[in-house]
């Protein structure tokens with residue numbers, strides 16, 4: 001393990017939206033990770049962070065830099081996702097008009113995370129919460 005840190009994200013906290021992704025980007029730069037990999041990871045981190053803010057109550061985002069990959073696990077408490085396949089469909093969103101007015105709710109976050117990562121797993125228990133795991137390989 002080259003680096004590990006866990007960050008808290010609070011549902012509804014649009015004011016600090018994106019701060020965890022920005023912090024991780026700066027850690028990755030300090031660690032000398034390749035810029036194209038940092039860019040892909042940052043897209044995934046931002047979308048995952050905003051999904052907690054928009055759709056969940058709170059989450060722990062665990063970030064790990066291993067010799068072979070950067071891994072992120074976002075475990076949230078919240079309403080969960082009843083139909084994962086539907087949630088993964090580009091353009092499908094339950095975002096409110098207020099969220100759309102802030103520029104969110106295109107229904108592209110989860111597909112973007114999947115496309116940006118080399119590994120992707122989404123598991124959810126409705127009424128309990130969602131765990132999203134993804135990784136970007138370093139080799």
Ligand SMILES: Nc1ncnc2c1ncn2[C@@H]1O[C@H](COP(=O)(O)OP(=O)(O)OP(=O)(O)O)[C@@H](O)[C@H]1O
Pocket residue numbers: 047051052054055056076078079080081087088092093094095103104105106107108109110111130
């Ligand atoms: N952590 C989560 N908890 C509960 N529901 C979620 C979570 N993440 C995503 N969803 C559900 O899946 C849908 C699709 O998510 P996705 O990130 O692709 O789009 P979005 O967040 O609605 O819009 P965008 O990401 O483009 O701003 C969401 O509208 C929401 O219903």
Ligand SMILES: [Mg+2]
Pocket residue numbers: 047050051108109110
């Ligand atoms: Mg989203």
